[in-house]
Amino acid sequence: MEYPHQINGRPNDGIGRMIRGSTRGRYGVVVLSILCLGVAACSASAGTAAPAGPATPGGTVTFAEQPGNPPAYIFPLSPSSHTDFADLPDFQYLMYEPLYSVGQDGKAVLNQTTSIAYPPSYSAGDTVVTVKLKPYKWSDGRPVTSRDVQFWMNVLSANKADFGQYSPGAFPDDVKSTSYPSASEVVFTLKHAVNPTWFTDNELTQVIPIPQQSWDKTSAGGAVGNADMSPAGAKAVYNFLNSQALQLSTYATNPLWQTVDGPFRLKAFTTTGQATLVPNRSYSGPAKARIGELVELPFTTEQSEFNALRAGTLDYGYLPLTDVSQVQALQAQGFSVKSWPVVGTTYVPINANNPTVGPIFRQLYIRQAMTRLINQPEYLKDILDGYGSVDYGPIPAVPKNSYATASASKPLYPYDPQAAKSLLTSHGWLVHPGGISVCDKPGDGASECGAGIKKGAQLSFTLLYSSGIEYMSSEVQAMKTAFAAAGIDLNLASAPTSQVISESAPCSGGSACNFQMVYWASPSWTYANANFYPTGEEIFAGGGGANSENYNDPTNNANILATQSSSSPQVLSRYESYLTQQVPVLWLPNAPHEIAVVKNTLSGALPLDPYGQISPQLWELRK
């Protein structure tokens, strides 16, 4: 099961950095989101300071990790607990590059330059995918070959339940067979036709070639062989590599991890998560690192990170939302402050399977009425101080991307309390503004409350939200006030983000399904690592691993399936439009991923990646 908060097109922990199914990831994301609310305004107003002088090769760049969320897993076949930004794009991908990377020059597109394979070719009715590797080399001088892809595939297939980005039925379950006709060619034969864009963006981006010539063994002292060629051997290989990856104190000294094909290699690592990366001098990719050293610094809190920024010990950090008033001080100190929006969506899941209020949430008119009580532009202006963007559907309009339609930024159900009351009244509810509305006409007729709703049922719900996040608290308070105008009573409760997430796992009923409404982070879900194509199967499809609202609509399920097999933009638009109209969740404004703060002497860090990734190989220090 996947949870919000994961980077790969997965739920967010709140900070905007989400990867598949990782609780830690979610948590970190939430924190970042909190930190970032001021970004949009920052980006608009906090221009870049005077350009720095000429480039100076080498030098040390210090980079702030997310608070309380340092990298802690190096083997690029990560379990669900290690699939967030800290572990993947900010750490693993700098040393071990995926077959395909997405995001280039601040745009949400496949990055053909940095991908280590040429664009895949699809044939046989999009059931056969041929991948040709570029002539990359490992740091030991050996070429990156299809055998390295095969090694990863074999280890994955034998241990897929341990892979954090695995979803039953998806990769590699949808692959009928894989062949390796040459050292530079991999052919995936699929069980059914796919949408090439979806398969490339969401499936092939998971594949990370790993050095078979160094890692294909089952013990530290064992000989390298072909153990991965049998399922039992592949399991043993995984167990060995996983055991090595759990020994954080040996990351920099274990020779295993020194064979890399990415732009960096690990020089030092502390168990607290401070990583020192130096350029891989044998890197065969397009952009060799120009800085001498990248030091990723762990922080316990956003405030300690901000202290480090003010003290000048960081080159690349983030501004906590609570310190947005310090933008000018940071600029005067020689920093650029930029809002960092990412492709994600923010929403309050409403539990359609809750034994008590589920029947109410299953009514479209109820969801429409509740949506009409949320004044997103006002939240954006007054609560988020203009940092962020409105979000009315599953695909956001900001940052600019080719997937969103006009409905993403234009509300289908704009704020209108009177219309909300009318919807309730016309469906058999006695509306009591300031009190609690009750169902007066049970039944499933057009003017009745709806199937499963008994006479006297009340519009009173509990909304559990993440504690300690000021803007989230303000948003739910504003919702409570607005909802009261239509006689919808919101009981607010807060808990640590991890608890909110764990209590809102998809469920089918019973005591484990008691939550009613939850709000864990903004963005709640980020389309990132290996989930770049925003088809939303995990968050909106029936049975989706992160479908906390337990929404299960046959039309929507069919629409999602269609997006996976058709590359037509109309198909994706149909999915988006239908879901926007159905409002399976209560959408809220997207907060930025973070408010990035970059020293003016560091060039190449901008523009910011729409998927929240960093590319330090492009960074350069200037005088």
Add this chain to the structure above:
Amino acid sequence: MARYVTRRVLQSIVVIIGVTIATFILIHLLPGGPARGLLGPSASQVQIHAFIVANGYNRPLYIQYGHYISDLVHGNLGFSYHYDQSVDSLIAQNLPKSALLLGLAYVVALIVAIPLGIAQAVRRNGWLDYSVTGTVFVAYSMPTFWLGTMLILLLSVTLRAFPPEGPQGSSVGAVLADPRALVLPVMTLAIVNIAQFSRFMRSSALENLVQDYVRTARSKGASEFVVLRRHVLRNSLIPIITMVGLSIPVAVGGALITESVFNYPGMGLLFWNAATTHDYPVLMGFTLVISVATALGSLAADLLYAVADPRVRYQ
């Protein structure tokens, strides 16, 4: 003295055994049972069943307790599924750092507070007493996070004299290799403790200064220095010894706020993160360690009483 020590050690062992029983019971009171509590909310029924069988949770309680004690004796405090690490390794990583930070702060505080308190008592109701009393009240009233932040703003952001973070090394040796980074967090904790210790020392010294044995010493011609060092100081240390003894579990438990402000992950943050993520194995391990530290701290204080005041050992 040997009999006294033996008696107190045995009492401490009984307390520690009681603590293990309490912790063992707590594990069984975890929501959803020990397997669900220890594996976390995302564990499947299959995983839970396998865990129960593998760890003997389907066996009689007394056998489970025996295994539990056996594990403790071998240093096995459980496994954190949140961190993917054993609890003992997590504590081994964090405890020395917290103990070092707080230990240094206590040493600095005692070095300053003891003579300061005595000086105040000797010069009571004078300008020194009034000014120090006012200052320590201000220091004691300051929230730690505010004091730490102010020190960072002044000495780090403005004067650039010290780094805003504590040492980032993951071992005690690495921490000690960066002494400049230790200054601000140690100073923050020491200031608060100086305020506390000096007040106790002043009041204790005031009581002793008017005792008969002090007057007798003076009448015998002993110098003021000798009177203070040999008679007043030793007798005035009893409340300080109590406080230091009680500080041992604090030192082991870490200082959450100071660790947060100065980005110095230690036991305080470990406990906080465990509490907010329902990481019960860590919470249980932490509870056990703190409890043992409390028993040992109390034992140490009692033994030091006997050193400071010979009458104690004969009671």
